[in-house]
Amino acid sequence: MSFLKPRRKTTRSPRVVGKGGDLQKLHIRVTSPRIVMIEVVRGLYRSAKIIMMLVLIGMIAWGGYLGIRHIFIDNEEYRLQEIKLETNGHINHARIVEVTGIDLDASIFAIDTDHIRKCLLSLPEVTRCDVERRLPGTLKITVDERLPVAWLQSAHYGFLGKVEGGVLADEDGVTFPCEGSLWETSRDLPVVMVNVAAMGTFHHGKKLKHPEVIRALHLIKVLTASNLRADWKPQEIMILNEYSLEVTSHDGSRAVFGMYDHERQITDFISIREHALKTLRAVEHINLIPKKNIPVKFAGAPILVTPQKKQTFPSLNDRDIKSIIDRN
Structure with missing residues (x-):
């Protein structure tokens, strides 16, 4: 068919074959100003x-931030309205605001609870602290504190005793300074007088390394649990030496206790004081270390009390018994 265009015969270009029969290809990169411009435009587009x-x-992120801030942080509904404080001790709201720097006008979501927790745990009198938000505007703070049982007075360490800014100790011998409202609640606690410098290194929030002070604090604990009369409660406890403590009561009487066996000594103390009260005598000094033949020094003459009731005379049987006792 003559109208069909005859197929053009072409010959393949010879392929370059290297040594060993490997086929080699020639790569040629063609460039021009127009090609470069096209590539630049493509790069700029990407x-x-x-x-x-x-x-x-x-x-989108900025808009989300502004939206969240408008809904939560800048929303008057979530302003801090109340600090709910739960504690077993004496720390109050003013002390918490002073220590943590809480902004009372801020949103509850703008308050850093971790910062508050760390600030409160840095106080030596605080043992545990939890901080949580309660919507819409309450900040709940739960604090466990060390409860002071005595003041410490020592010339060697500069402990001034019962003064604002003095040093307090709990029943375990852990010390902390009297700050905030502690003075109002601790001013009636007894003072432990430390006359010997054997306390070692001293750090607030750590237990004292002074065995005599620890025993004095144990004595205070047992005395407190004994439900003593108000005048018999300890006002001062002086460490006399390595084996004895001298307790001065609120009525001025003095009693020497040992470092141990406090329960037995306090039982003897109460028995002697009750007997002296019934016999209208005032105790000046007691040495409670001996288990028997306890030496007691009475002050002055017996106290005379005007009877409030009409005097009653003993019955005949009572007179007979009294005459027998006197005769013997």
Whole structure:
């Protein structure tokens, strides 16, 4: 068929074959100003797309931040309205605000609860602290404190005794300064007089390394649990030496206790004081270390009390018994 265009015969270009029969190809990169311009435009287009995506993501994030801030932080409904404090000790709201720096006008979501917790745990009198938010505007703070049982007075360590800013100790011998409202609640606690400098290194929030002070604090604990009369409660406890403590009561009487066996000594102390009260005598000094033949020194003459009731005379049987006792 003559109208069909005859197929053009072509010859393949010879392939370059290297040594060993390996086929080699020739790569040629053609460049021109127009090609370079096209590549630059393509690169700028890709970069513009990436930048636009980043800007869009940033705008979405910023808008979300402003929305969250408007809903929560700037919302008057979530302003701090109350600090609910639960404690077993004496710390109050004013002390917490002073230590933590809480902004009372801030939103409850703007308050850093971890910062508050760390600030309160840095106080030597605090053993545990939990801080949580309660919507809409309550900040709940739960604090466990060391409860002071005595003041410490020592010339060697500069402990001034019963004064504001003095040093307090709990029943375990852990010390902390008297700050905030502690003075009002601790002013009636007894003072432990430390005359010997054997306390070792001293740090607030750590247990004292002074066995005599620890025993004096144990004596205070047992005395407190004994439900003593108000005048018999300890006012001062002086460490006399390594084996004895001298307790001065609120009525001025003095009693020497040992470092141990406090329960038995306090039982003897109460028995002697009750007997002296019934016999209208005032105790000046007692040495409670001996288990028997306890030496007691009475002050002055017996106290005379005017009877409030009409005097009653003993019956005949009572007179007979009294005459027999006197006769013997």
